Amino acid sequence: MAKLLVDLGERSYEIIIAAGLLDKVGDLIAARSGANQLLLVSNPLVFSLYGEKVLTALSGQGFDVDVALMPDGESYKNIKEAMKIIDRAVHIGLERSSAVVALGGGVVGDLAGLVAALYQRGIEFIQIPTTLLAQVDSSVGGKVAVNHRRGKNLIGAFHQPAVVLIDTDTLATLSVRDYLSGLGEVVKYAIAFDADLFTYLEQHQEHILNRDPSALQHLIQRCCQLKSIVVARDEREGGVRMSLNLGHTFGHALEKIGHYQEHTHGEAVAMGTMAAAFLSNQLDILSEDELRRIGFLLGSLHLPAKLPDTPAATIYRNMLTDKKVQAKKLRLVLPEAIGSYTIRDDVPRHMIIKAINAAQHIQK
Ligand SMILES: NC(=O)c1ccc[n+]([C@@H]2O[C@H](COP(=O)([O-])OP(=O)(O)OC[C@H]3O[C@@H](n4cnc5c(N)ncnc54)[C@H](O)[C@@H]3O)[C@@H](O)[C@H]2O)c1
Ligand SMILES: [Zn+2]
Structure with missing residues (x-):
């Protein structure tokens, strides 16, 4: 297991990289987050592959977890889909002290991160990237965004995650x-x-x-x-x-x-x-x-x-x-x-x- 630090003063966070990490995300998040309530954002494909494993790990630590799935694909990285997740957050009464967890590639990470940045002026955000692109790039650095029909990533924010959890085993199923x-x-x-x-x-x-x-x-x-x-x-x-x-x-x-x-x-x-x-x-x-x-x-x-x-x-x-x-x-x-x-x-x-x-x- 490798642990790296993104050194940003009070916004510093760790990137943890290992094979088989999904089984441990409950402990790892519990040790780094004050949240009890989590909104897990994913898409149907990634959730069918890894959702159960993540939910088991999270409930093992007593987290109260709701799941919101967005459709798969870059064309859904838009404000309408982000609003649907925000509606869901409002509906379940997600609190300021809660966290949004992104489980997926760069599309899920970017959209879920924007939701976390906007909801109640910003709540905690946790990245569990599952594509190589997201693991080497998009999950680190806090750029979150959705596309506008006139251009990519035009609606966005800087919102650093609280931790980035990378399970290299997830790449086995990637196309x-x-x-x-x-x-x-x-x-x-x-x-x-x-x-x-x-x-x-x-x-x-x-x-x-x-x-x-x-x-x-x-x-x-x-x-x-x-x-x-x-x-x-x-x-x-x-x-x-x-x-x-x-x-x-x-x-x-x-x-x-x-x-x-x-x-x-x-x-x-x-x-x-x-x-x-x-x-x-x-x-x-x-x-x-x-x-x-x-x-x-x-x-x-x-x-x-x-x-x-x-x-x-x-x-x-x-x-x-x-x-x-x-x-x-x-x-x-x-x-x-x-x-x-x-x-x-x-x-x-x-x-x-x-x-x-x-x-x-x-x-x-
Ligand atoms: N925020 C940043 O700094 C930053 C940097 C680079 C790219 N990006 C953004 O990232 C996005 C691209 O991300 P991407 O390449 O991860 O694409 P993606 O999120 O669309 O994922 C690609 C495909 O892989 C599937 N998938 C994800 N994990 C899987 C797994 N473990 N097994 C099988 N299938 C899996 C997804 O469902 C999707 O169909 C773009 O929107 C781009 O703008 C953001
Ligand atoms: Zn790039």
Whole structure:
């Protein structure tokens, strides 16, 4: 079992990572929360797989638990579904001293977290993430949100969890596509922050693709550690937290063009990272050899590197509507070498178009 601390003063919390942790969530929450009453938010799929186990663990500690299920899918991460959970909270008389517990992937975590942030001006929130993406990224850091029909995550808040409980065993039931989507974020962490992690990914592809328990523990632990460090330094994304957006400005444009259906988030991040790597190489920031290693790693982890054939100008235009754009300036996080990054807001349009073109013509 690994325990990490997200150091945020009085809002500090632990991330606990282990195989088989679901059986212990009752004890772990009881030791870290004053709540007696819990509202467990999940979706029908995740609840059918793990609901009973979690409820047994919670009732073993005497918690009074209500369950609210939201439909499965990104298209339900909206304010209407969040309101239904809030209605449920009002109906059961959830109190200020109660807690919302999210059991599921990033969609459930983001929506349940927003409910916890809004209900009675904010009640305690506990994350039990069950996808790789949620375990390495979305459950840590306190960004909670739902989508608006005009844009992703437009309605949100910062609301840190009281604890993040990660059971790596839950990844056994995840679809291949969702598992790979999480790996897209793992590769992002390695390129932006950690050359050793990158080498580990290069050397353990088989173990990783087979979801070997020790590989999972290592990856999740390292990514959570990296994210905790970044979040502790910059909780509200005024500076260094932006680095977590490596590959995301390109990636968000691709997700948007594909109406959030064609590519998973991690696939889009993988392609976006490749485009960012080409751009870095053209700007003489990243060596030819490192560019090649990035493309090779993505391919060997079964992640897409080649961008779709959408005209580069369309991709560029969609990049400009990203909510991270400030004063119409694209601020890009670019790999400086494997394991470090730089932020640039002075890259001319033609260079970005050229990088997109290059990433569209990778030989498979
Ligand atoms: N808050 C943040 O900082 C942050 C960061 C990155 C992404 N996100 C958000 O996360 C969301 C994507 O999250 P996601 O990739 O986890 O998608 P998701 O929550 O939709 O989960 C993917 C699928 O896996 C299923 N599932 C979940 N756990 C499972 C399990 N253990 N076994 C089998 N199936 C399981 C889900 O029901 C769903 O069908 C997006 O909405 C994105 O905006 C948030
Ligand atoms: Zn992401």
